[in-house]
Amino acid sequence: MSLVPARIIIVMGVSGSGKSTTGQAIARQLHAPFLDGDQFHPPANVEKMRAGTPLVDEDRWPWLERLAKALCEAAEPKGVAVGACSALRRIYRDYLVEKAGEPILFVHLEGSKELIASRMATRQHEYMPAALLDSQFATLEVPDPATENVLAVPITDSVEKITRTVLKNLEHLKSFRRWQ
Numbered sequence: 001m002s003l004v005p006a007r008i009i010i011v012m013g014v015s016g017s018g019k020s021t022t023g024q025a026i027a028r029q030l031h032a033p034f035l036d037g038d039q040f041h042p043p044a045n046v047e048k049m050r051a052g053t054p055l056v057d058e059d060r061w062p063w064l065e066r067l068a069k070a071l072c073e074a075a076e077p078k079g080v081a082v083g084a085c086s087a088l089r090r091i092y093r094d095y096l097v098e099k100a101g102e103p104i105l106f107v108h109l110e111g112s113k114e115l116i117a118s119r120m121a122t123r124q125h126e127y128m129p130a131a132l133l134d135s136q137f138a139t140l141e142v143p144d145p146a147t148e149n150v151l152a153v154p155i156t157d158s159v160e161k162i163t164r165t166v167l168k169n170l171e172h173l174k175s176f177r178r179w180q
């Protein structure tokens with residue numbers, strides 16, 4: 001499926017894959033607002049993850065809805081907004097699109113568990129333990145480019161290179177012109 005024009009871009013992937021870092025870099029280049037999914041969790045979700053307990057579907061629906069609606073609002077002023085959200089399962093991605101009421105371009109940060117574990121080991125995170133990485137991979141349903149509006153990029157590339165790759169793909173989306 002060729003990429004569908006979207007005002008909302010969500011950088012997705014397992015914890016530690018680089019969503020916050022890359023999402024901020026893309027937003028900077030687009031002069032767009034950046035919304036980090038981590039900020040939209042209810043306290044109960046944060047406490048659960050901090051305690052080393054993986055979230056389940058029921059924990060995620062209100063979080064995903066809040067983030068989708070906030071991204072819609074954030075995209076109003078300039079016609080673009082960038083988010084970071086693990087969006088691990090296909091049903092979560094479909095739910096984000098449903099609640100946004102418009103297309104979303106997902107950028108999937110793909111990398112090995114070993115590489116991501118090594119990056120988690122050297123980062124400071126408010127609450128997410130590296131011990132949850134296994135459950136993240138167990139829950140991840142890799143997006144299918146044939147049926148989902150997704151661009152997969154390898155996290156072995158630098159943040160700068162990933163950002164360039166994403167922007168290059170946006171150029172083919174007519175909505176990109178409004179952002180320049």
Ligand SMILES: Nc1ncnc2c1ncn2[C@@H]1O[C@H](COP(=O)(O)OP(=O)(O)O)[C@@H](O)[C@H]1O
Nearest residue numbers: 015016017018019020021119123155157158159
């Ligand atoms: N492309 C990259 N190359 C090297 N290091 C990266 C890259 N992207 C992110 N990082 C580093 O990996 C760690 C995890 O990134 P982060 O943005 O916190 O991931 P997430 O938001 O998916 O949990 C951070 O220390 C970050 O600086």
Ligand SMILES: O=C(O)[C@H](O)[C@@H](O)[C@H](O)[C@H](O)COP(=O)(O)O
Nearest residue numbers: 014015016020038055086087128
């Ligand atoms: O289970 C999930 O859907 C994810 O764990 C999601 O909740 C997010 O990944 C965490 O908030 C940790 O944030 P980072 O992805 O920034 O590590």
